[in-house]
Amino acid sequence: MPSPAILIENLTKSYGTLKAVNSLNLEVKEGEVFGFLGPNGAGKTTTILSMLNLIIPDSGRVEILGMDVSKEPLKIKERIGYLPENATVYGELTAWKNLEFFANFYRMSNAEKEKRITDLLKMVGLWEVRYRKAKTFSKGMKQRLLIAQTFINDPELLILDEPTSGLDPEGAHLVKRLIREAQSEGRTVFFSSHILSEVEELSDRVGIIVRGNLKAVGTVGEIKRQFMELEGYEIKVETKEPLPAIEHPEITRIELVEPNRAIIFARTDIREELSRALSEKGLTILGLDIEEPSLEDVFLKTVYGRDEE
Incomplete structure (x- = not known):
């Protein structure tokens, strides 16, 4: 080697x-x-x-x-x-x-x-x-x-x-x-x-x-994943129909953007569980994505312990 x-x-x-x-x-x-x-x-x-x-x-x-x-x-x-x-x-x-x-x-x-x-x-x-x-x-x-x-x-x-x-x-x-x-x-x-x-x-x-x-x-990807594991995940969810109430023990906050779109803040990546729960309720899922932080987000948080103001 x-x-x-x-x-x-x-x-x-x-x-x-x-x-x-x-x-x-x-x-x-x-x-x-x-x-x-x-x-x-x-x-x-x-x-x-x-x-x-x-x-x-x-x-x-x-x-x-x-x-x-x-x-x-x-x-x-x-x-x-x-x-x-x-x-x-x-x-x-x-x-x-x-x-x-x-x-x-x-x-x-x-x-x-x-x-x-x-x-x-x-x-x-x-x-x-x-x-x-x-x-x-x-x-x-x-x-x-x-x-x-x-x-x-x-x-x-x-x-x-x-x-x-x-x-x-x-x-x-x-x-x-x-x-x-x-x-x-x-x-x-x-x-x-x-x-x-x-x-x-x-x-x-x-x-x-x-x-x-x-x-x-x-790698930049590894550092971003480490950051998300420490700081939590932002999951963007969009459905064809209006979203019902969503509950999960890992969810810390939900921001409803439109009746059928929301940003879910969670301690872990719960997309699989969210997909299953929404499908069981008969909803058509149009998007279920992690909002990945930029290297700037990671850098500022690592250096200053806070987000850019």
């Missing part, structure tokens, strides 16, 4: 009395796109910096691509691409020279560097402005250049902290396409984002960290 791309065991890091990360355990599989969610100050950046050996945790360990980050940091850096939040480009250098500067850190021939830089500038839509100084670029163009830089060493693992920050819709679409393509090429992608629809769209699995604690991890 292959080693996970990222393995975090009992990671803990404090800053004075603030515990930024608290006994965090997390595994990211090879070839998956993993979305890392949390409010500001939740511990996302501390976790990422620990993964990169840029800060030393108080306890715990991290393995990247089967290597201990505290023992083989340089070997790991050769095989990963990292895009920090709020990263900057070298404004006095052209787009080409920015990428050439970082390519020089890796073992590439001049021909390999030239081809790699050419391909990357075309990939992010900056080929036509390759000889312009980066200080003349818009924020979105700078972000595209930084994304190209992340790919310069043909990494097996991409770690992206808010990769669509500052991008217009076209740029954000490009980044999402690049993430999908990276996965199709066999790369692993670990990214954080505040754009929940983006995380839901791209991620195979998601982790939600709150005040240094991992509160939920799994």
Whole structure:
């Protein structure tokens, strides 16, 4: 069985009395796109910096691509691409020279560097402005250049902290396409984002960290199901005829929308029992569906313990 791309065991890091990360355990599989969610100050950046050996945790360990980050940091850096939040480009250098500067850190021939830089500038839509100084670029163009830089060493693992920050819709679409393509090429992608629809769209699995604690991890569907098991189910029922009085010990509330439509709030999924009871009363069932929460609903409830106001 292959080693996970990222393995975090009992990671803990404090800053004075603030515990930024608290006994965090997390595994990211090879070839998956993993979305890392949390409010500001939740511990996302501390976790990422620990993964990169840029800060030393108080306890715990991290393995990247089967290597201990505290023992083989340089070997790991050769095989990963990292895009920090709020990263900057070298404004006095052209787009080409920015990428050439970082390519020089890796073992590439001049021909390999030239081809790699050419391909990357075309990939992010900056080929036509390759000889312009980066200080003349818009924020979105700078972000595209930084994304190209992340790919310069043909990494097996991409770690992206808010990769669509500052991008217009076209740029954000490009980044999402690049993430999908990276996965199709066999790369692993670990990214954080505040754009929940983006995380839901791209991620195979998601982790939600709150005040240094991992509160939920799994596919979006699994996390939603866990949420409904804790918070209850909203069941939309519609019949051809007017609805009769409905009783069940798991029902906590019923909202009648129209004489033949209602929303039933229940502690468990009672659709099978409802279907049987309504059919026995001779009603024609037109709809009996779970109203699934959005990832935003789950996130807000997990983080703040309440629904959005």
